[in-house]
Amino acid sequence: MKKVLILDGGAAHAMAIAECLKKSGYEVAVICDDKNEYGYHTKFADERYLGVNSNKKEYAEFMLKFLKEHKFDVLIPTSDTSAEFMSFHKEELQKLTGVMMPSREIFEKGYDKNNLMHVCQKNGFPCPKTVDLKGWDCCSEDILKDFFYPGLLKPNLTSGGRGMILVNNFEELKNVYPEIHAGYGNCHLQQFIKEGGRQVKVQIMTDIKGDVAYSSVIWKQRYYPVNGGSSCCNVTIDDPEIATICGKVLKTIGWVGFADFDLIEDPQTKQLLIMEINPRIPACVRSAFKSGMDYATMIADMTVGKPLREYKYESGKRLRHLGFDVLWFLKSHNRFRTTPSWFKFFGKDLYYQDWICGDFKAFLMGSWGNFKKQMDSEFRKAKSGVKR
16 A cells, blocks of 8 residues: 655645545555644544654754655645655655655746746736846846836745735835845845735646646635635636636646645736645645545656556535634624534535544644744734735
8 A cells, every 4th residue: 555645744635635546546654743733633634753843954864864764655745844855855855765856957846936027927818917136136226116006016036925015115125125135035026916816726746747637626714814815715617718717827838747726816807816836735625625625636746657547627615624713703803794604514515624534633722823823922913924
């Protein structure tokens, strides 16, 4: 039996990934950096390990040593940092295990937000207007003064809104740029998309030639923080047009395997604009799983050289993250006017991100771990979304 290791396996969606893999006949292991996490206690894991957080400098050294001592056939990342590790150390890892991840050059074309915007603008794919800010040398101050403010100052490499800040004019940009650049590295200035449009995610699985094999689309109906963050209520929808566009982006970059896109709808034009590519299975993916798109098994099968299985997509599957949805309720002014109703906890085609039937210990320990994180001021600061 082939064995899969889920990296950063404490995440809530590690439970759903492990469930799919077990049903598909794989042996499942998780590696976490804390026992108070969902994945560490999930009943779908055959083996559990404690390791180093993927955000730490020593992560790569630890994982390479770990994989020399333990045999796995497939690695599946649940975070950007563990996906980056797989890409940047791909040649070393291929001697130890199976790796379905683009090479570093291709990875950076998609994951680096500034590089991705350059690809989109050059090839006519829908995206916000963007200016590269490699210092001030790459563009004149006249370009920045005439930019369509307000704009978002964004680090090229970041996740979850970290380091992003809204600037209303050139003077504000000059004031905040040095600190953001010092803390996060190279940045870009991007057109700010006003609130009122949908936030959408597109999942793509390509075949070995880089052509789209399967896709799904998720509409984030509620998210926390309320000004833009992780999904706490979403539903799968049909939008073959935007899925086709995202597939063309991957083909242009040369990306093979799985990728997840974040898009925002311009409320004035109703056009969905590409914002970023996540190089791993997203946290809210269980709604796509329930819609028939088992990306976990697809990745595992492709990694070990098996042909992709037959899948049929059925939209309309809704997913809630109970913990984050409670926080959304406490913070949102629309708590009693939201659609779907916040008070609907049961129903056909309604599932939970942090709760899988029969996996009570994972839910309990993961929720406790999340509560402790919320008590950490540094964690709350990192998850606070775009600064305004």
